[in-house]
Amino acid sequence: MRVDDGCNTNLALSLGGGEFKSNKRHGREETPPNNRFALFPRHQVGEGDDRVRKRLRSPSRSEDSEAAETGDGKEARRKKLRLSKEQLAFLEDSFTEHSTLNLRQKQELASQLKIQPRQVEVWFQNRRARTKLKQTEGEYKSLKQRCENLSEENQKLMEEIQELRSRNSALAMCPSCGQRAAASHGFCVKKEQNSRSLYIAGG
DNA sequence: TACGAACACACTCTTACTTCA
DNA sequence: AATGAAGTAAGAGTGTGTTCG
Numbered sequence: 001m002r003v004d005d006g007c008n009t010n011l012a013l014s015l016g017g018g019e020f021k022s023n024k025r026h027g028r029e030e031t032p033p034n035n036r037f038a039l040f041p042r043h044q045v046g047e048g049d050d051r052v053r054k055r056l057r058s059p060s061r062s063e064d065s066e067a068a069e070t071g072d073g074k075e076a077r078r079k080k081l082r083l084s085k086e087q088l089a090f091l092e093d094s095f096t097e098h099s100t101l102n103l104r105q106k107q108e109l110a111s112q113l114k115i116q117p118r119q120v121e122v123w124f125q126n127r128r129a130r131t132k133l134k135q136t137e138g139e140y141k142s143l144k145q146r147c148e149n150l151s152e153e154n155q156k157l158m159e160e161i162q163e164l165r166s167r168n169s170a171l172a173m174c175p176s177c178g179q180r181a182a183a184s185h186g187f188c189v190k191k192e193q194n195s196r197s198l199y200i201a202g203g
Numbered sequence: 204t205a206c207g208a209a210c211a212c213a214c215t216c217t218t219a220c221t222t223c224a
Numbered sequence: 225a226a227t228g229a230a231g232t233a234a235g236a237g238t239g240t241g242t243t244c245g
Contacts, residue, residue: 080218080235100211122236125211130234132212 083123087113091120095127 101124110117
């Protein structure tokens, strides 16, 4: 008996990102590629390739000494944007209507909220990730509970089997008639002779 | 078929904020 | 009450895979 027979879930698919929504293209982005940093322009580190800059991150808190010397304004720390409650509510409403955006929707939202389209895009991206995370957590809890229930059930069945086995071992073949005799009776009935023969069960 | 643009997602980092000793 | 460390939430950057023209 396999314990996982009843545990076939879709969690693995979900975790593995098995569901990949097909992209609905509604047009090309007209902004140039480097416009993605328009909101928080990266520091001029020296190289132009953004991907090269990946590991050249902005200074950590422990390295603030050089970041603090912003005399020329060249090392100004990125000011993290916090969306207002109104903006968040608007985005949430929008998200409940559609979890993905086309270009027009993104631009309209950005215009209405007075933020960059890139920010709208990032917010939706993070929002989808959070939704998926919550869903995964829910599935995990559900599966965990199911597993616990099955373990409990399995334990009961094992105990039942043990009980049956112990009862079975208390039975033995009657040497005279070849039939099983219950130990509780202490004898078996020999029908053909219509008499009782004492039998002490072994075992 | 190859290619590039646009996009989604996973992973990660960073910053702002909260909690607690 | 002040404060600093640890924890958390969320905005943002980057790499990669997919789709489509």
